[in-house]
Amino acid sequence: MIFLEGGRVVDPAGKVDGVRTVILDGERVREVREAKASPGEREAHEVIDCKGLLVLPGLVDLHVHLREPGEEGKETIATGARAAVAGGITTVVAMPNTRPVCDSAAVARFVRSRGVDAGFARVLPAGAITRGSLGEQLADMAELKEAGCVVVTDDGRPVMSAGVMRRALEYARDLGLTVMVHAEDLTLSAGGSMNEGPVATRLGLSGVPASAEIAMVERDILLADLARAHLHIAHVSAAGSVRAIREARSRGVHVTCEATPHHFTLTDEAVAGERASAPGRPPPGEPYDTHAKMTPPLRSESDRQAIVGALADGIIDAIATDHAPHGPLDKQVEFQSAANGIIGLETSLALTLSLVRAGDLPLARAVERLTSGPARCLGLNVGTLLPGAPADVAIVDPERLWTVDAHRFFSRSRNSPFNGWTLRGRVLRTYVGGRLVHLLEEG
């Protein structure tokens, strides 16, 4: 057994917040107790001193692009799962927009078994809603569920047809599956490459209005209500979306959602590289930073504040990274042509702790949004240290300062807007199923 002793254990699902000893017994948590290891236990078992550290349930990330199969130069299941545990993330849901798309049992089984072989974070496949994620014919959701998919989504693209989405929600409901949506009305977003607003006007870039997201959030809430299905809204970025979700929940619609660290940390000003003067910013003469380009785009300060408020009051259930690896050539191009997306597995926890330090989010709630909150969204039996739970643990030094150096990431890609930032809070050790899968190398 392994005794993690003397740390501040924060396990919101287990209603624990205080100095405790966490005992791991093989693949499972045995107990969380006040007493330290006895002399006899000390003799017989491994005891890790966690004084001054946080001991958390392993983090659960509902939204990760691993790029395998098909684009292994950007990321593989193994490199992504390794990066996850370096960030304290012990469960990742792998988005299906791979090549081929994960719309069949064969691809889903491949993703799952690669994850098991890698032996780092648990890798749970998401299946596509429609074949090839083309938005036309429904994928065989029963087959996908049978093959281990924990959710269906066409992430990266919306299902534009309301009729197809209605059927998808009905099928998913009958199978007990959640439908995760990338809410974007393409007729509103077409041609835009950043948030529509004063910053886009100043920079001379074409905009994507927040209503491109809000309109789809509203539509999908209507359809989920009609179908009596569970809808999960990915990467909520706009205040209007939060408002719509809050209203739907108050009526009893089964809708959950997530937000990303970049949307609660940055605004559209980052497109001009103005919020940070750190290394890694665009060189002089480069007016735009393509590392601030993603869908949905970074929004205004009032949107950012709405996201933070909703994380605090629980309308947003989960923090998810939307880790989206891209190669240098995808980003070192004109802003309009640059690929959408940034990596996030190795910076998510520290950025969340920044909100805690700013007084925007109590620590226990932050941990909930990173662990049991996301687990609850999809009914996953992880994200807690209750007795019998999988022995997935992150041990974190909340005060440790470190400078983000994308070249030292475990991820195969480097496209982080936080490169060069100094962050506080570092994962020292991560356990998955009782196995030590990450130990921070000092120096």
Ligand code: DOR
């Ligand atoms: O920025 C994004 N990148 N948004 C998405 O929805 C997809 C993702 C990707 O796959 O690169």
Ligand code: ZN
């Ligand atoms: Zn998406």
